[in-house]
Amino acid sequence: MKKQTVITGLIVILSLMDISHVLAYTVTYKDKLGRVVTVDAPVKRAVILITYDLIPALDIWDDVAGINRWAYSHDDLFKATMPDAEKTIPSVGTGDNVNIEAILALKPDLIITWTYRPEIMRFMEQKGLKVIGVYPEGIEELYEVMRLHGRLFNREKRTEFVINKMEEIFRLIRQRVATIxxxxxxxxxxxxxxxxxxxxxxxxxxxxxxxxxxxxxxxxxxxxxxxxxxxxxxxxxxxxxxxxxxxxxxxxxxxxxxxxxxxxxxxxxxxxxxxxxxxxxxxxxxxxxxxxxxxxxxxxxxxxxxxxxxxxxxxxxxxxxxxxxxxxx
Known part of the structure; x- marks a missing residue:
């Protein structure tokens, strides 16, 4: 009986290891500055300095270690979706005024920021941080950035759902203005x-x-x-x-x-x-x-x-x- 229990336990452990192996993958992305960045995924400790509305949309709260302070001071969405977020997800400055010491203390897997200040991105990389820069210049590029988040955080199905909901409104607009x-x-x-x-x-x-x-x-x-x-x-x-x-x-x-x-x-x-x-x-x-x-x-x-x-x-x-x-x- 004990032998059977041990074998069963080993099967469970091996199964879990196999699941872990399946879930571990890499994402390679060419960002807006032409930099090719490869990231181990799913990301579990991200610092998000620009696309923070995707945190509630994709439900990746548990995978975010730090955030742009504007999410708390200027974003009404955060106050409604996660009123206590500031207690668990610290702010680390803004996209063009980053607190590097605060970010380093968080030991993030990845930083997602915008390319407005490439010198800040280079400085963070010099500190050993992995950085992806985004700057969508159209709706299709925005979808691309959203899908990137889906891959990074293993939320691809959810991302497509959100994009479909956006497209429902866009279709309504296109249908009406087509007659003008x-x-x-x-x-x-x-x-x-x-x-x-x-x-x-x-x-x-x-x-x-x-x-x-x-x-x-x-x-x-x-x-x-x-x-x-x-x-x-x-x-x-x-x-x-x-x-x-x-x-x-x-x-x-x-x-x-x-x-x-x-x-x-x-x-x-x-x-x-x-x-x-x-x-x-x-x-x-x-x-x-x-x-x-x-x-x-x-x-x-x-x-x-x-x-x-x-x-x-x-x-x-x-x-x-x-x-x-x-x-x-």
Whole structure:
């Protein structure tokens, strides 16, 4: 009887070893800077400095050792999905102001950051840290980054589910704007960190403009963003202006500024400050719907925005949109 027990025990141990072997794999990724990075996966101790909305979306809380402090100070989603996260997942600075000592103390398997400051990435590598840099410049690139997370954290099926939920909203938008005649297409401008910094022809924002049937006057500029003269914006005279939700100036800078008064969007009260949501997130889908409805309200008048977004939030983040909206206010 004892011999049988020992054999059974060995079988169980070998089975577990086999499962462990199956689950252990490597992920090789060519990042935005052209660096080829190979990572042992699934990752169990990640520091996430940029794509932190994917933590609740993919349910990888237990695999995150450190996070960008903006997730706690600027992200209403975190307050709703994991109100006590700050007690267990320390902040380690921001993507362009990293606390290297804090990161080293966490002994992470991987750091995921953005490529805005490549010198910071190089410095972290010199300290023996493994770093992947991302900078999605379109919706397809965002999906690629999301799928990377799926592979890194063994959440590939969940990632595809989230992408499908985003596509449901995108399909709704595309179906509505497909019926808009070319002569009725609006000229839309996105203002960034300064009132004269505009989103140009490269980037997620320009992809959204194309999706929602807008003409981006700055779309011919093959850059992500550029600071232009106010005179140029006046010449463009966009029909609709969107302001980045985290911009450090009030909407009145545009709507009440005497120099802006001749711009069509200002004259017709069509200047909107976007929600403080990252566009490198599954929340890009509700942002796109919000922008489409602001631009072409007559084509979306029967769409229940709160209802659509609430279903999206419940499916993707496990919380209601009402909870998030209440926290944001």
């Amino acid at each position: 005649p070319e002569e009725k297409r609006k000229r839309c401008l996105w203002l960034g960190g300064k009132p004269t910094t505009v989103a140009c022809g490269i980037g997620v924002t320009n992809d959204i403009f194309k999706m929602i049937g807008c003409i981006n006057p700055a779309g011919d500029i093959q850059e992500r963003n550029r600071d232009v003269s106010l005179e140029r914006i006046i010449t463009w005279s966009p029909d609709v202006i969107f302001i980045w939700g985290n911009a450090g100036y009030p909407i009145e800078t545009v709507t009440k500024g005497s120099q802006w008064a001749s711009v069509k969007a200002v004259r017709e009260n069509r200047v909107y400050r976007a929600p403080e949501w990252s566009t490198w997130s599954p929340r890009l889908a509700p942002i796109a719907l919000w922008m489409a409805m602001k631009t072409y309200p007559e084509y979306f008048k029967d769409v229940d925005f709160d209802g659509v977004v609430d279903r999206f939030y419940r499916n993707v983040f496990g919380v209601s949109y009402g909870e998030i909206d209440k926290i944001a206010q």
